[in-house]
Amino acid sequence: MKARIAAGDRQTAQAGRAILRAGGNAVDAAVAAAFASFLTEPLLASPAGAGVALHGDAARGFEVLDFFTVVPGIGAQPPAQLDFHEITIDFGTTSQSFHVGRGAASVPTAMFGLLQLHQRGGRAPLSEVVAPAVALARHGCLLSASLRYVTALLTPIVSLTPQVEALYSADGMIAPPGTQIRNEKLADFLEALGTEGESLLRGAFADALVDAFSPDNGGLLTREDIDRYKPVVRKPLRVAYGDLSVLTNPPPSTGGTLIGIGLRAAAAADLGQHAFLSPDHVIALADVLSIVSHARRSEVDRRIEEPGAIAELLDDATIARWRKEARGVSEEAHLGGTTHISVIDKDGGVVSMTLTNGEGCGHALAGLGIHVNNFLGEDDINPLGFHKLAAGTRMTTMMAPSVVVEGGQPRFVLGSGGSNRIRSAILHGVLNHLAFGQTLDVAVNAPRMHVEGNKLWFEAADMPAESVAALVERWPDAAVFEDRSMFFGGVNAVGLDGAGGDRRRGGTPLDVD
Secondary structure (H helix, E strand, O other), X not given: OOOEEEEOOHHHHHHHHHHHHOOOOHXXXXXXXXXXXXXXXXXXXXXXXXXXXXXXXXXXXXXXXXXXXXXXXXXXOOOOXXXXXXXXXXXXXXXXXXXXXXXXXXXXXXXXXXXXXXXXXXXXXXXHHHHHHHHHHHHOEEOOHHHHHHHHXXXXXXXXXXXXXXXXXXXXXXXXXXXXXXXXXXXXXXXHHHHHOHHHHHHHHHHHHHHHHOHHHOOOOOHHHHHHOOOEXXXXXXXXXXXXXXXXXXXXXXXXXXXHHHXXXXXXXXXXXXXXXXXXXXXXXXXXXXXXXXXXXXXXXXXXXXXXXXXXXXXXXXXXXXXXXXXXXXXXXXXXXXEEEEEEOOOOOEEEEEEEEOEOOOOEEOOOOEEOOOXXXXXXXXXXXXXXXXXXXXXXXXXXXXXXXXXOEEEEEEEEEOHHHHHHHHHHHHHHHHOOOOOHHHHHHOOXXXXXXXXXXXXXXXXXXXXXXXXXXXXXXXXXXXXXXXXXXXXEEEEOOEEXXXXXHOOEEEEOO
């Protein structure tokens, strides 16, 4: 079996491949790639972000390690003046608001998750796993064109404070593609992590967070928030698709359940009977995505944690009812700072891991070179409104790292960044490969669609003209993207018979020699 890794930047994938070549397994490689992504994809992943990983093999089984964030503020009163404000990002054809400031930062949990993932499944020493990232931070990594695009787009956040601006700048200016970016402070932190492990996180890292983001400084973080935090191990949600099973992120997160609903709706519609990208295909798929959107808005968000609800939500009768009800109130889709790593090793071990930093809150742990998340300022994971959840509440996420298994053996691994488009991006990847027989590379790079309420977004590039016309006729207010866009996520996939990196976000698949 050939070992493979796919990630959102070539340097991220190279870090994981180096560990595989040195004898590490899929967990070692995924964790090494994650550390590297803090340098190579710093607006999409951060030590002060969060994530979810699905890992395992046929012999040991599979588990989800949920290291997503929780609401801060345990043991303290909110500040008299919360540092929390709105900024607007101009996309050219549209604009989008984000909320930043110290009061937008939730509990940073990524590092706790990565260390626990390594403890549960890795075999290489932590100092070796972190070494590629330390080298990148100390000697420099190349700023990719896709990351430069995101950096320019999020300039109001990147330039909010000198400490954050310095992380993305060279010679006092936002760096152009190909520039070598260094972060000596982060190199020192990661190198120390390789020998000190979690004691560093509960010590110096926690001290820096509380000093900078406590209620005294307009934030909400307390020492108790960090002391109490632990990742949660969960049993994957298993959804049947023909003779295969799709394993994905279970409740309380919504992404995996929505993907399951989409798979059941696609199976009921017999999507694979149509020619790939034909008018019948794209119309039928848009209808499936509409059902998923309606399901989320009408029931899933509200019922996701009810005992026994998942079986009913995935039932054919429920999906048939939603099919009749779909196409409701329009909602907006938002850019999200997220990236994904997929790994399979020569022994059949797999990891599917999604990481996020939101868009970043515009403030950094200056002594450590770390930009902190803005999860409390993201609309999509605060459906009740900002700062409505009690301190200590585990926040939900659309992230859905997934593994497709056949007879208990992993067949391919995938996941995506992309905020509320994650569910659509992963559905495209799974269905393009399984229902239409496309290679993983084609499956993750073919034209994509997304539906929220009665609004359709889709990519016209490489889609037949008659299919574009059919979508516009059916959805007159559709937002048409003439080219591929990172708006539609970034799926990275590896499998037994190939791999695919999403070129929308610089995705790179690498085989291990």
